[in-house]
Amino acid sequence: MSIDPEIRINPHSHVPPFEQVRQQIADLIALGTLRPDQRLPPVRQLAADLGLANGTVARAYQELEAAGLVTTGRAAGTRIAAALPPGSRGDILAAKAVEYVAAARRLGAGDEEIARALTTALNKPVE
Amino acid sequence: MSIDPEIRINPHSHVPPFEQVRQQIADLIALGTLRPDQRLPPVRQLAADLGLANGTVARAYQELEAAGLVTTGRAAGTRIAAALPPGSRGDILAAKAVEYVAAARRLGAGDEEIARALTTALNKPVE
Amino acid sequence: MSIDPEIRINPHSHVPPFEQVRQQIADLIALGTLRPDQRLPPVRQLAADLGLANGTVARAYQELEAAGLVTTGRAAGTRIAAALPPGSRGDILAAKAVEYVAAARRLGAGDEEIARALTTALNKPVE
Amino acid sequence: MSIDPEIRINPHSHVPPFEQVRQQIADLIALGTLRPDQRLPPVRQLAADLGLANGTVARAYQELEAAGLVTTGRAAGTRIAAALPPGSRGDILAAKAVEYVAAARRLGAGDEEIARALTTALNKPVE
DNA sequence: GTGGTCTAGACCACC
């Protein structure tokens, strides 16, 4: 089982591709979908699968390593770090919720309205 | 009362500043916080307030006008268009909720978990 | 009979309003619709009719005077110059034809194609 | 063979340069002179050739992309879109002819006069 | 004072 199908690049987004890749992998790690010591696909393969240049994926891996989420042993490939930085476990979900609430409040919505919108969204069919 | 304080630029975001400005104003309009015929701050003033170059804000205004959200008689300043494009009233909130749900589900969260995270976020003190 | 209805300003054009006014009056003069010694409407009236600022129309008049197409005697108002600059009589039409041909040729069209397009256009109902 | 020589900027025109560039390229596409998948010159090169700033040409390219006439993979250069928006083949020529006729009629010219002016223009030496 | 545009040079992300 590969992580590839879980990653989707939006080429029209104003967020640069390398950042989209980094983001999504970081999320998968924090969420536990990717477990410690698990191997990431080789740069070239992931790049090919996503239709990106090798350097783009390489940069995402580099930043993940700099953040301590991933380790790169010479020829050993890239693996999820055994020891995750503390507090990055399920915080992603919380962070996304906070982000949503912040955006909604910035638009003048009240708590009730925010909750109602969520309920509606939850009941929509998955695309 | 000015809209300036409602707009916040994140200089660390990978989304370009002109797009952040455009976005947030578009949201404020769709949400009804900015009412038809209301005046937008002058390009130069908003630019100064946000610490941006004039051209950057000018571009945001321009794209808003191209989208029909805003009208601009040359020296008359920029105003919210009287007639909003159809279907933009509360859709913004809904869209943001859907976005949140989608992101959460992509991470493998269930409905209950998603709702719980929201409740937690709502109870957090406003920053 | 006023010239006002003959003049139309396109506020969305990239050509500045003062230039549109100057153009159209110059054309009317060269074509003979406006005859020597005939009076132009007062700046303020034309401005009001066209929905422009006085200064905008004033500038158009100024440039027409600088070109010798018009004279401005103190309180006498603005009149078509008795003596038209030589060669500006029916040349306007010719100039517009040349412009059309040039544009068409720049696009790679041949003479026959150009003539055919004109014939088609002539047979179209007047809008 | 490059398209550069086909594009001419008139610095005295009141139409802004970026718009002149956009226009002319759009015309060349609609006319079929520029074929689908054909490459446009790099922003910097075209800018240099035309004596414009890079940003000016970049804006023209950008608007063309927004209009769907052109595609741009970031570092892949800019290419004519494979699928042209419907109804743009020879319409450009027709539109220019209609424009000419409209301008002439606005000046009081009759069909015969209009056709005669064209014939004269066609026989003039190419500048 | 208000928006629109241009320039010149710079940095970024991408291939």
Added chain:
DNA sequence: GTGGTCTAGACCACT
């Protein structure tokens, strides 16, 4: 090298 964006300052047309 390729497009995208930003800045800083400038000029223009308009009200």
